[in-house]
Amino acid sequence: MDRPLVCVGALVSDGDGRVLLARxxxxxxxxxxxxxxxxxxxxxxxxxxxxxxxxxxxxxxDVEYAQTQEAVLSPEFHKPSHMLLFDYFARTDSVQIMPNExxxxxxxxxxEEAASYPLNTYTQTLVALAQRRAx
Numbered sequence: 265m266d267r268p269l270v271c272v273g274a275l276v277s278d279g280d281g282r283v284l285l286a287r288x289x290x291x292x293x294x295x296x297x298x299x300x301x302x303x304x305x306x307x308x309x310x311x312x313x314x315x316x317x318x319x320x321x322x323x324x325x326d327v328e329y330a331q332t333q334e335a336v337l338s339p340e341f342h343k344p345s346h347m348l349l350f351d352y353f354a355r356t357d358s359v360q361i362m363p364n365e366x367x368x369x370x371x372x373x374x375x376e377e378a379a380s381y382p383l384n385t386y387t388q389t390l391v392a393l394a395q396r397r398a399x
Contacts, residue, residue, distance in 0.1 A: 266346070267346075268348050269345060269346065269347045269348070270302040270347075271299060271300060271301050271348065271349050272299050272308055272315060272349075272350045272352065273296070273297045273298065273350075273351055273352070273387075274297055274312050274352040275297050275352075275387075275391065276297070276298075276316070276322065276324065276353075276355065276356050277355050278355075278372055279355060279356075282359075282374055283372070283374075283391075284322075284356075284361075284370060284371075285373055285378055286298050286367050286370045286371075287367075287370070288368060289366055290342045290366070292340055292341070294340055294383060294387075296383060296384045297351075297387055297390065298319040300315040300318075300319070300366075308350050312324065312352050316356075318364055319364050320361050320363060320367065321360070321362030321363075322358060323356060325354065325355050325356065325357070326353075326354060327352050328353045328354070330352050330394075331351045331390065331393060332349065333349040333351065333389060334349070338384075338385075340384045340385065353397075375394055378391045379395070
């Protein structure tokens with residue numbers, strides 16, 4: 265029997281008022297934040313740190329829980345999927361991205377600029393939360 269996938273992602277700040285957005289191959293051309301599936305036996309925090317290291321080369325610090333979302337058969341995702349999305353806020357000391365094959369494009373932008381990008385709906389929610397918190 266299929267079960268929901270547990271996934272993590274983070275809206276990461278560079279310390280200069282900018283956050284990292286990425287366009288991946290999995291969201292039909294929409295922009296979002298790096299992240300991915302939690303491995304068996306891995307904590308959510310370990311997973312978000314690993315996913316960022318793998319996808320961007322970034323080392324995260326000050327990782328803080330933001331919200332949980334549920335994506336059930338989202339037409340924005342490249343295949344039918346049921347995901348539980350654990351979102352975080354974090355910081356990094358480097359803006360040098362070393363993308364893996366999943367990252368098609370990336371940009372460091374202000375939260376105001378982020379809202380003007382073609383974001384997937386789950387990232388729109390995360391950016392709106394960051395704006396309310398004045399990240």
